[in-house]
Amino acid sequence: MFAADRAAQDLGIELLEAGGGSALLRMTVAADMLNGHGTAHGGIVFTLADTAFACACNSHGPVTVAAGADIVFAAPVVEGDVLMASARERTRFGRSGIYDVTVLRGSTVIAEFRGRSRVVDKGTER
Numbered sequence: 615m616f617a618a619d620r621a622a623q624d625l626g627i628e629l630l631e632a633g634g635g636s637a638l639l640r641m642t643v644a645a646d647m648l649n650g651h652g653t654a655h656g657g658i659v660f661t662l663a664d665t666a667f668a669c670a671c672n673s674h675g676p677v678t679v680a681a682g683a684d685i686v687f688a689a690p691v692v693e694g695d696v697l698m699a700s701a702r703e704r705t706r707f708g709r710s711g712i713y714d715v716t717v718l719r720g721s722t723v724i725a726e727f728r729g730r731s732r733v734v735d736k737g738t739e740r
Contacts, residue, residue: 615672622665625658629669635703635713637669643695654691662699663715663727670701670713671731681710681732688723695719701729709733 616622616629625647630638641662649655663685671678691697701715715727 616665616669619665619668621661625661627662627665632669632673635670635673635706635711637666637673637699637701639666639669639699639701641697641699643691643693643697645693648693652692654693654695656685656687659687659691659697659717659725660685660727662697663701663717663725664729666699666701666715667713667727667729667731670703670715671711671729674706676733678711678731678733681730683727683729685725685727687725689719691719691724697724706731 626641628640630640639662643654647654647658664683667683698718699715701713704712704714709732711731713729713731715729716723717725
């Protein structure tokens with residue numbers, strides 16, 4: 615799934631590991647990711663976290679998509695920052711799951727993300 619994710623590839627997101635409901639990704643913040651205040655656009659941080667979530671929830675095999683997600687931004691990010699997104703499964707029940715993603719710059723928490731997943735029937739997805 616990650617290999618076909620053009621958005622992640624174009625943003626330079628790197629998949630370091632994935633499996634068993636977890637994933638670890640890395641991204642370096644570039645100048646074209648900054649907002650008018652000179653910090654990383656929140657959508658960029660969300661995209662990194664969402665990609666980690668996707669890799670974690672799809673690591674079990676069935677096609678799984680986001681049913682919803684929330685993020686809390688804890689610290690600003692600037693050009694050149696290297697961010698790590700660590701996703702972990704909290705629970706799966708039926709076709710649903712809950713995953714937490716922590717985005718870090720070194721030991722500083724940048725954001726906390728919670729995603730809700732849903733396994734879909736590959737033949738009926740749109």
